[in-house]
Amino acid sequence: MAKKIHTKKKRYFGSPSHHRSIRLKSRKRSLRSRTFKTEEAAKAYAEKQGIKKFEIANLRGEFSKEKKLKLVEL
Secondary structure, three states: OOOOOOHHHHHHHOOOOOOOOOOOOOOOOOOOOOEEOOHHHHHHHHHHHOOOOEEEEEOOOOOOOOOOEEEEEO
8 A cells, every 4th residue: 555645745746635645746737828818808819820711619618608719720
């Protein structure tokens, strides 16, 4: 059985409390796409980046009160 990792170490490494081991900082994560709260912000970002053909997709459900918009290049 693995030795228990104490609280101070777990906080330092940012590990969830329900896991017995520590999370490694050297994990490679893929970059996530940029998201926006309003369509105006998404359009302004696309114009600033020089993106001509794009579509705005809502990542939340259609019945959600809040929007999470993502630019999809065509």
